[in-house]
Amino acid sequence: MQEIEITGAAASKFEGGYPLIQAKDLVAPITKPQVGDFVILTNHGHPVASAYLATTEHKLGWVLSKNSQQTLDQQFFTRCFKRAFRKRQPVTAEESTAVRLFNGSADGVGGMTVDNFAGEVLVTWENPGIQQQSHLLLAALEEALPEYRNLYELRHFDAQAVITAVPGAAPQPQTTVKISEAGTNYSIQLLGAARPGLYLEYRPVREQLKKNTQGKAVLNLLFYQTGMVAAAELGGAIQTENIEMKQRAQTDLLAEMEVNQLDGSRQKNRIMDLRGYLNYAQKHQLRFEVITINLPAYFRSKKGNFNIRKDAEALLAQLADLAAAQADIFITTPTNQLSLKELRRQTQLAFKQQGRSITERDHFSSPADFPVDHELERESAFKGLWVKIVD
Structure with missing residues (x-):
């Protein structure tokens, strides 16, 4: 992985758990940045953290692990998803058939969310960097999900994008699905929609x-x-x-x-x-x-x-x-x-x-x-x- 030199202040910040990489954190601008690349952040040559490059206007990337030696493979992301899903167990036991399964950096991967609408699972990519790793992340997600009907994705960073079915993971994609919340029903928009609508x-x-x-x-x-x-x-x-x-x-x-x-x-x-x-x-x-x-x-x-x-x-x-x-x-x-x-x-x-x-x-x-x-x-x-x- 490419190494990127960061300032001492940034190193302290990331070691403390702050996840977002900004331009001021870098010693020098990134040369030939590749959107979606996994990188190692270093300070005076010493590894600090593993991250990915997003290169949006104010968000250059997100820290994925404070362990700079961490292999960012399918197994790593599967563990991350499973850890988040376990935290949702009390919520899924409530009177609702819709739940946010994964909430970005709060669950360990900034720039993506996962929602479950009565078995119809929607992954939202917030930046082009994380979307470049979609093949790896979707494979990890499929491994971590206990069950689902169809898997969808949405490029939220693209104003013209609509919800699409994930090839090979949506045998019967739906345009809408009914979810229930404490006796109230809502119609969630899926295939071809710009947003779920709730x-x-x-x-x-x-x-x-x-x-x-x-x-x-x-x-x-x-x-x-x-x-x-x-x-x-x-x-x-x-x-x-x-x-x-x-x-x-x-x-x-x-x-x-x-x-x-x-x-x-x-x-x-x-x-x-x-x-x-x-x-x-x-x-x-x-x-x-x-x-x-x-x-x-x-x-x-x-x-x-x-x-x-x-x-x-x-x-x-x-x-x-x-x-x-x-x-x-x-x-x-x-x-x-x-x-x-x-x-x-x-x-x-x-x-x-x-x-x-x-x-x-x-x-x-x-x-x-x-x-x-x-x-x-x-x-x-x-x-x-x-x-x-x-x-």
């Missing part, structure tokens, strides 16, 4: 939402891929008003209703500008007993662009006006652009600004099958709050 890590939020919508009017804002609408309706909501800016969300919502045998008679669905809807709802003094909102890192709007760091407080202040007395509000985000602490601060300021008093019922982070590499991140990218109006 954030599995939102599972704990859906669970609490379903328990708290009986007989209530529910507003779901930016619900795309969250599964909130079905959870609210199966929880007994008398009406859901569902607002999304992405046109394709409508198709997904129809599939969500069909797989749960819901006729949509208790729904009002709108594909429109979020700020435009909030202005409309305030003008008409609409009130809801449960509100969910999934805040993206940013979005473009005719009423002004949104950046979660700068604009979350103002947006949540508008939302506060729509909450009925004793309303439950679920605020989530899938981005690491905002910490849970900052989300909590902005939420408190927003409701105080509107003269509303709230109490925090719970907070959310990724469930057990989405472990976080704490050497790389302080907390999971996904986070959320459940607050209740108490004025």
